[in-house]
Amino acid sequence: MDLYIFNTKTREKEKFKPQKPPWVGLYTCGPTVYDYAHIGNMRAYVFSDILRRVLEFNNFKIRHVMNITDVGHLVSDADEGEDKVVLEARKQKKTPYEIAEFYTDVFFRHSAKLNIKDPTIACKATDHIQEMIDFVKVLVDNGYAYEISDGIYFDISTFPNYGQLSGIDLEEQREGARVEVNPEKRHPADFALWKKAPKNHIMQWPSPWGMGYPGWHIECSAMGLKYLDAFFDIHTGGVDHIPIHHENEIAQNWGFKGREIVKYWVHSEFLQVDGGKMAKSLGNFYTLDDIEEKGYDPIAFRYFLLNAHYRKKVNFTWEALQGAQKAIERLTEHVLKFKEAPPMEGGEPGLEGYRKSFKEAVNDDLNVPRAIALIWDILRGEEPSQDYYQFLLECDRVLGLGLAEMEKKGEEEISEEIRELIERREEARKKRNWAEADSIRDQLLEKGIRLMDTPEGVRWEKIKGGENND
């Protein structure tokens, strides 16, 4: 069955054909490690994770490269302002390397909690200064770049297709631009490949053009080519990167190689909060830590994201997250019933149909919402059997919800105090002292423990989320 992916470049779903099957070269624009990644950032990485998993599901072998931007990303993409990491270092009175290391660790911690697979190669910009210098040198030598007083700039007039990815007409864009342009630049959209460093700049390296530091866009080209080169199939990122970052990348790749390097450009839409933009200034800027602090499982957030298609804006609300939390809990319960069920004699007759539908869904430009609906059809519509359980685990290779590790409620850790309360209630129940039993139950409920009396005895669960929303 063929896999179809929407290519931003052609604005069409295209049949996916890697250049060197079974290998697939996948490059993901990684984080700029100057601050905590927020849940909107994380959507992009859950998306690239799903893409990777679907590729693996289709039996491709993946080399997944992700950059860690720890230098060169200025406060403005128009090559203005300060380096983000350096700025934060000054604020916190630390070195840029300390800042980068700290936020890189946080990023991978959050990724792990969301069951995002680690990239095959995670590469830091500062570890590839030489590669970037070499890249820029070639561009200069071949006449695609020029030097001015503050750095080396790419000359976009050498690349007639500039703007093709985003469908932008440069002349029109110029009208609305509110950025002051560097008067030395030949064209306002020319972008920095290498910046010359002022003496006191903390991060700087020797180069043919004196001490300096790389422009932001060059790292993806240099590292992408270094690690993927001849099988650079897919490049992912958020939609915000289409207009500047990825256009620039295409342009400089062209200058370097004389051809396009990337075959498929795939971009994920933004996550919105309460129907609008997420921004620190609006007070709706959340991180995964915030989600956990409110009592939700990170995996509930993953489930929430999987419920919507990656090319559509998704609207984050606490109510929706609560729904996702509840859904993943119920899903767990169902899955466990299937886990314990025996195999079906002669196999499940309906299984192949589900298998086909599942693959059709995910291979149709990653239609994960449809795939999840299918999971529910099995969970609610079919008798539990080991055959279906094995199939669910198969599906989870794509979904990454951690179905295999799911545990029964009532097996979580609880404090001694809670345990005693539960025992006291059991005694009261034996004496048919309902008033006391119910009062203890209410007490536990306030402590976030919900009791369930079953024929096999009492079970409990910690209540997730919901109780302390906003």
Added chain:
RNA sequence: GGCGGCAUAGCCAAGUGGCUAAGGCGGAGGACUGCAAAUCCUCUAUUCCCCAGUUCGAAUCUGGGUGCCGCCUCCA
């Protein structure tokens, strides 16, 4: 100001020309229970922002309107 996208039940959302408009959450009723919870069963959009049009047939295509959002400026 320029460019683009979206509008499906209380909420999150699939579906882009034709079987009864997926799925989840929430809600209602019932079974079960000492009562609950969990679970199970049933129900929960005659209709897809509005108005025209194309078509045998449209949530899906076209035109107009309204609303929201994004980008062009930091951001995934």
